[in-house]
Amino acid sequence: MTITIFVPRDAAALALGADRVATAIAREIETRGIDARIVRNGSRGMHWLEPLVEVRTERGRIAYGPVKSSDVPSLFEAGFLQGADHPLCRGRTKEIPFLARQTRLTFARCGVTDPLSLEDYRHYQGMKGLEKAVTMQPAHIIQQVTDSGLRGRGGAGFPTGIKWKTVLEAPGAQKYIVCNADEGDSGTFADRMIMEGDPFVLIEGMAIAGLATGATKGFIYTRSEYPHAIETMIAAVEIARKAGILGPSVLGSGKAFDMEVRVGAGAYVCGEETALLNSLEGKRGIVRAKPPLPALQGFLGRPTVVNNVISLASVPVIMDRGAEFYRDFGMGRSRGTIPIQIAGNTRHGGLFETAFGLTLGEIVDDIGGGTASGRPVRAVQVGGPLGA
Known part of the structure; x- marks a missing residue:
């Protein structure tokens, strides 16, 4: 059976070397004579884990990240095509806490499918x-x-x-x-x-x-x-x-x-x-x-x-x-879900889709994981440069 490997083609992943990772994986597949194919999917929105490489297994999709091209040989040695353990292994993708807490309606297929299929x-x-x-x-x-x-x-x-x-x-x-x-x-x-x-x-x-x-x-x-x-x-x-x-x-x-x-x-x-x-x-x-x-x-x-x-x-x-x-979903006059874009000095930058109603503290401390530098949060800008 052909093994499917997912390597993002999203611009954020490309900026962090996703094309080099895909090339390295293709090289290993050819060298080892493995029956596998690479699908270039979108991003799951977990930017701190990009490039996030996934493998479809009997247990579901297993995630590895952030993967550099130099990590690829060790992934193959560890047996990542079967979802084996490795220092970069994140377990089943949908069980990663950042993803598991989301309500994905608008972004339900982002990072899941081949965008042009x-x-x-x-x-x-x-x-x-x-x-x-x-x-x-x-x-x-x-x-x-x-x-x-x-x-x-x-x-x-x-x-x-x-x-x-x-x-x-x-x-x-x-x-x-x-x-x-x-x-x-x-x-x-x-x-x-x-x-x-x-x-x-x-x-x-x-x-x-x-x-x-x-x-x-x-x-x-x-x-x-x-x-x-x-x-x-x-x-x-x-x-x-x-x-x-x-x-x-x-x-x-x-x-x-x-x-x-x-x-x-x-x-x-x-x-x-x-x-x-x-x-x-x-x-x-x-x-x-x-x-x-x-x-x-x-x-x-x-x-x-x-x-x-x-x-x-x-x-x-x-x-x-x-x-x-x-x-x-949602509260008051704000119904449905909203994609929250978290960027800057934060541990878990990326996109988090959820129903309206989260507090700023939950977004910054729980979802964003606080500051990447480990220093206290002093200020948060809401809504981009024209926000508050």
């Missing part, structure tokens, strides 16, 4: 939301999203269902879905992780948004500083188009929706939705006055939904599992 995506419950959406009336899709309590994950927290309803009811022969993937704040990487690790969930979410609002065209606007995400998204869109997920008839429904990836030119201001729309139109990226709202007069003056990556990537699970399932 549609077969993998479907195997792990992908496309279920879109399959349901193509059988529903637009107003019913929007009602489900509204009932889930999903609010914008880009920072403003505007209810997603209300934005979609406005676009659905706005007059206009042509409407658009624009995904704001211009993730410019330092210490943020959730959008990038989705695009590199699970691009089909974003495509599925955008297609559902198109069906819900009557939009037939979508754009992902991302940053030139994200070459791996751009490459992965372009390839995924092409695969989805060939599979009939995008195009003149989404999943054979007779309803059209297609999309493309557009790349910004390094302007931080284009993370603001109206500046982004100006840039998409080929104009200088400057903030527009509101009103009119983009939902009424957005891209090329047409009704436009502008949502960020996490908002759109949260839609498939809502459509698949139902509004009540999603709404049961």
Whole structure:
């Protein structure tokens, strides 16, 4: 039986030598004549363990990390292909405390699948939301999203269902879905992780948004500083188009929706939705006055939904599992889950997805493990450079 080894292709892992590790593993496999294959998956979000190498065994996936290329021969000597013990062994991946404590809905497949395998995506419950959406009336899709309590994950927290309803009811022969993937704040990487690790969930979410609002065209606007995400998204869109997920008839429904990836030119201001729309139109990226709202007069003056990556990537699970399932997570007006990005002088930097309701102390001390330097925590910046 062919053994499967997972080596991340996420930018964070690549920066720490994942390509060199994959090359070293391939060399050992060839030299030893072993029947094994390497899958380049996304990141699990445990950045202090990158590159995190996993092996599929009868006991489940066993994790080793952080692995350097120089560690690879000793891993093979120890029998890591059978999940054997080694100083870098972390046990079963899903039992690593940082992962085990999470509620992974939006990031359920990140680090689990081959990002560009549609077969993998479907195997792990992908496309279920879109399959349901193509059988529903637009107003019913929007009602489900509204009932889930999903609010914008880009920072403003505007209810997603209300934005979609406005676009659905706005007059206009042509409407658009624009995904704001211009993730410019330092210490943020959730959008990038989705695009590199699970691009089909974003495509599925955008297609559902198109069906819900009557939009037939979508754009992902991302940053030139994200070459791996751009490459992965372009390839995924092409695969989805060939599979009939995008195009003149989404999943054979007779309803059209297609999309493309557009790349910004390094302007931080284009993370603001109206500046982004100006840039998409080929104009200088400057903030527009509101009103009119983009939902009424957005891209090329047409009704436009502008949502960020996490908002759109949260839609498939809502459509698949139902509004009540999603709404049961969280507290108050903040329903569902939120990806918490932990960076800086911290022992366990990375991405932690959980229901709303954690205290700052839990995030910094328990999940983040305190400071990497071992000194007391003096200050925490919440929400990036523009936060508090």
